[in-house]
Amino acid sequence: MAEIRQLIMARTAESAVALKGRRSAFLAGGTEINRLGSTVEASRLIGIGRIDALDGIDKITDEENGIEYVRIGAMSSFQDIIESSIVPSYLKEACLFMGSRTKRNMATIGGNIALRRTDSYLYATLLACNAKLSLMCRDGAIIRRCAKGYLEDHEEYRDMLITEILVPAEATVASKRYSNTAQSHAVLTVSAAEIDGVLRIAVAAKDTFLGLLPEISAEFSGRIPSDEELLQMVASDGKLCFRDDMFGSSRYKRYLLSVTIADLAKKVRGGR
Ligand SMILES: Cc1cc2nc3c(=O)[nH]c(=O)nc-3n(C[C@H](O)[C@H](O)[C@H](O)COP(=O)(O)OP(=O)(O)OC[C@H]3O[C@@H](n4cnc5c(N)ncnc54)[C@H](O)[C@@H]3O)c2cc1C
Helix, strand or coil: CCCCCEEEECCCHHHHHHHCCCCEEEECCCCCCCCCCCCCCCCEEEECCCCHHHCCEEEEECCCCCCEEEEEECCCEHHHHHHCCCCCHHHHHHHCCCCCHHHHHHCEHHHHHHHCCCCCCCHHHHHHCCCEEEEECCCCCEEEEEHHHHHHCHHHHCCCEEEEEEEECCCEEEEEEEECCCCCCEEEEEEEEEECCEEEEEEEECCCEEEECHHHHHCCCCCCCCHHHHHHHHHHCCCCCCCCECCECHHHHHHHHHHHHHHHHHHHHCCC
16 A cells, blocks of 8 residues: 555545546545555545435435435445444345455445455345446536446546445345454455346355356346356356465355355246
8 A cells, every 4th residue: 555645635526626627536435545564556645425415314215217326425434334223124134245344334335336346245236236427527527327337437537536336226236255253354244136037146256256247147037057057157156266375165155146146036036
């Protein structure tokens, strides 16, 4: 991590974005930025903790599609989300993957999304439920992107400020996380959701892949693939190049992913 030379506390989202350059980072909860051996390279920090517009959790209805969303301010901590009476349980469950209460009090949803870690607590769930993000551009304009778009085209959005996250208020989503202990990094976090009758399976596989698995999801259209077929699909999916490491062999990880996909698909589709 580069030496931090400057800390500026922004009062508005517009001023935070205007200050953002290549060698700077937004300081949200600071759990990653201040971590020993942090992955964040920055010499200037822009504190965003005092921007009221990034707080709060409420419900809105999207005028375009009529869907009700829970809107979560980017500075909401994992604990704020867990304690909210309106956040759907599937997102609270994902926030509880962060085992430390102390860290949950500090770490924000915006920071977690911006980091795009392959052992992310939240990404698999956010991708599966088709979460949307509001992003503030340098000129102060707000654009909306789905979590998948933000992840895949991140270079385009890297200096933008995530202002809010929208998740469907009503959705059937199931997630599962595997780690050696509650405090350790996850080797695998998998989520499945049924959105508009279509199954969406997403995975965060440590040091391997973060994203949706559309080809495997499509195999569930009108049928239930066998365990053997799923194992074969996982093994032949070029994105899932698992390695042997301290978390297990590549063979074991493929097996774990395929049985988890079967299990989660069954949970969200009720055996169809
Ligand atoms: C011991 C330890 C273990 C951890 N294990 C995991 C783990 O297993 N999985 C995991 O996902 N995380 C892990 N983390 C990282 C971290 O705790 C979480 O990802 C957390 O959600 C980051 O949020 P933050 O608010 O603390 O981000 P910060 O540390 O404040 O910022 C992190 C990055 O996000 C950017 N950022 C912050 N807010 C915004 C915003 N609104 N818009 C755009 N960019 C923004 C910053 O520019 C910075 O680059 C771990 C951290 C520690 C200390």
